[in-house]
Amino acid sequence: METFDPTELPELLKLYYRRLFPYSQYYRWLNYGGVIKNYFQHREFSFTLKDDIYIRYQSFNNQSDLEKEMQKMNPYKIDIGAVYSHRPNQHNTVKLGAFQAQEKELVFDIDMTDYDDVRRCCSSADICPKCWTLMTMAIRIIDRALKEDFGFKHRLWVYSGRRGVHCWVCDESVRKLSSAVRSGIVEYLSLVKGGQDVKKKVHLSEKIHPFIRKSINIIKKYFEEYALVNQDILENKESWDKILALVPETIHDELQQSFQKSHNSLQRWEHLKKVASKCQNNIKNDKYGPWLEWEIMLQYCFPRLDINVSKGINHLLKSPFSVHPKTESHSVTQAGVQWHDLGSLQPLPSRFKQFSASPSQVDGITGRISVPIDLQKVDQFDPFTVPTISFICRELDAISTNEEEKEENEAESDVKHRTRDYKKTSLAPYVKVFEHFLENLDKSQKGELLKKSDLQKDF
Numbered sequence: 209m210e211t212f213d214p215t216e217l218p219e220l221l222k223l224y225y226r227r228l229f230p231y232s233q234y235y236r237w238l239n240y241g242g243v244i245k246n247y248f249q250h251r252e253f254s255f256t257l258k259d260d261i262y263i264r265y266q267s268f269n270n271q272s273d274l275e276k277e278m279q280k281m282n283p284y285k286i287d288i289g290a291v292y293s294h295r296p297n298q299h300n301t302v303k304l305g306a307f308q309a310q311e312k313e314l315v316f317d318i319d320m321t322d323y324d325d326v327r328r329c330c331s332s333a334d335i336c337p338k339c340w341t342l343m344t345m346a347i348r349i350i351d352r353a354l355k356e357d358f359g360f361k362h363r364l365w366v367y368s369g370r371r372g373v374h375c376w377v378c379d380e381s382v383r384k385l386s387s388a389v390r391s392g393i394v395e396y397l398s399l400v401k402g403g404q405d406v407k408k409k410v411h412l413s414e415k416i417h418p419f420i421r422k423s424i425n426i427i428k429k430y431f432e433e434y435a436l437v438n439q440d441i442l443e444n445k446e447s448w449d450k451i452l453a454l455v456p457e458t459i460h461d462e463l464q465q466s467f468q469k470s471h472n473s474l475q476r477w478e479h480l481k482k483v484a485s486k487c488q489n490n491i492k493n494d495k496y497g498p499w500l501e502w503e504i505m506l507q508y509c510f511p512r513l514d515i516n517v518s519k520g521i522n523h524l525l526k527s528p529f530s531v532h533p534k535t536e537s538h539s540v541t542q543a544g545v546q547w548h549d550l551g552s553l554q555p556l557p558s559r560f561k562q563f564s565a566s567p568s569q570v571d572g573i574t575g576r577i578s579v580p581i582d583l584q585k586v587d588q589f590d591p592f593t594v595p596t597i598s599f600i601c602r603e604l605d606a607i608s609t610n611e612e613e614k615e616e617n618e619a620e621s622d623v624k625h626r627t628r629d630y631k632k633t634s635l636a637p638y639v640k641v642f643e644h645f646l647e648n649l650d651k652s653q654k655g656e657l658l659k660k661s662d663l664q665k666d667f
Contacts, residue, residue, distance in 0.1 A: 213598065217575070218258060220597045221282040221531065227629045228600060229278065229529060230639045235271035236646055238288070240380070241653040250310075252289030252296040254524055255281055256533060264289075264524075265296040284533040287524035291383075309522035311383045314360075314390055317525065318346045319372040322512040325404070328439050328447065335371045338438040340591060343373050345430055346511035347586050349423045350375065353397060357419060362649050364642075367591055369532030369578040374525060378649060391519040399423075399510050407453045410506045412499040424502055427509045432474070435508055442473035442480075451480070454507065455500050459487050480504075528642065531597045532574045579638035580645065595634040603633040 239248040253266040253274075263281075268274040278286075290309035292299070299307045320339060324331050329338040347365055354360045354377060362378040385393075399420070402409040412420065435441050442448045448467050452460050466479040484500040517523055575596040581589050630639055 214575070216598060217284065217531075217533075218282065220575075220601050221284070222279075223601050223604065224531065224597055225279045225282055227604065228633065228635060230630060230635075230642065231271055231275050233639065233642055233646060234529065235274065237378075237642075237649070239271075240378075241650065243380075243653055246295075247291055249295055250291045250293070252292060252524070253527075254287040254289065255283035256285035256287075257281060257283055265299050267296040267298075284531065286527040286530040288527045289524040290522050312521050312523075314377040314382045314385060314393065315518060315523075315525045316350060316375040316377075316394075317368075317372065317514045317517040318343065318350075318374075318511055319368075319514065321371065322514070326441075326508045328441070328443075333371055335591065337590070337592070338434075341430055341434040341438070342509065343591075344586055344589070345427060345434075345509055347373060347375075347581065347583075348426045349511055350397060350513075351583060352422060352426070353419055356422075357396075358393065361652060362645070363583075364528070364645050365581040365583060365586075366528045367576075367579050367581055367589070367594055368526060369530070369576045369594075370574050373581065374578075376525075376528075379652075387519050387521055390521075391515065394513055394515045394518045397511070398513055398515070399506055400512050407450075408503075408507070410503045410510070412503055412506075416499065416502075420502075420506075423510065424505065427505050431505055431509065435505075436473040436477055439508075440473050441508060442467065442476040448476065451504060454504050455480075455484065456487060459483050526578055528578055528580055530578045532576050532578065577635065577638070579635075580641040582641045594638075600630075600633040600635050604629055607632045 235248070238251055242248075249267060249269055251267060252264070253268070254262065254264045255266060256262050266277070268277060289296070290312040293306065293308045293310055294302045320327075320330075320335050320342065321332060323339070323342055327339045327342065329336050351363055351365065354363055354375075360377050360379050360382055364376040364378060366374045366376070368374055396419070400409045440447070442451060445467075448463075452463060455463070462483055463480060466483070467476045470476045470479060481501050488500065517525060575598055576591070576594045577597060577600070579594055630636060
């Protein structure tokens, strides 16, 4: 994939929003079949514009309204918020306290920076194929639990465009969940606990919950290649000392000796398993529990969720098919309102906010599209082959040049033109994944409508 030049972004965005953004599918998703009146109209969108202008409480009447505004504003980034009690763009006219977030998809945000204490290849905003396996395991573990443990059917997984993944759980019943229930679900899915100062972040009890067992089974499929070969977590004394901090001191000396005699992480891990097994059979140690090997595997591989993103109904999350902007941005929350790098937490009177990017943030240059991930091909998903906005615009340019003469003689609507256009670029397979998700969502909505119709007939 070619290098992205941020200076080209304004012109590229114009082309992207005019001819490539999948508006029809996007509206079909967020309108949810039009089953609930004003559902789309009461949805909040936020736009980050050129020069880091940030606009909240955008809302639109229909697909056409959304298209016109996006083509007029050409946002560098799009975030999706909750469905509110009133139209978000009229929130200033509503009586104080009446404007309330009512529904939103249950969302999950998994960011590679949260694994910095356990990955050795990269840090901060950087990712590489060696550590991307963490995201693969996270999707497999969380998606299995959402599907099998909770019975959630409609789960849209999306690459963030940079260094993580998002999940949107879209079932009708899920969208109505309270913050307390959302918190409970995230708590169920969380095992790695403690800040930077806490060395041992996973503690298993003697009775292992089926969710943990099933998660371990998924991790086992990846652990040897990911942790022992690619990350080489027992490569040298510095790296194995971190592992020793997670096991009882009584076995430190024995492990140190065997590690020094071994030649690689694979051999050292086998020694650790033998010593740990012997130790667990001989002692009862409540502090460390009976599952030392699993605790290490979980600490190094288990998904790390941002609980605040998931529990807050009014929390915004980056939209699918948004472009990863020219810089990273960090957000803070005050009184339930999300602001971006404002320097002060005091709310400003205008809808227009401005934030500045620090020099360290410029590492975030990608220009990649935030695309849906095919759950049937999670292991094959490669973030480095995801198209950048410049790549798909150049693809379109090349095709348009060849077809210019034909198109001069064709009187076609913009919508038909745009539908045909994205299909000619590398964006097409990702839109197809999105469409497959929508087909299942549509079937479910039709089924719900038929049930309601049958119930009404019974009366």
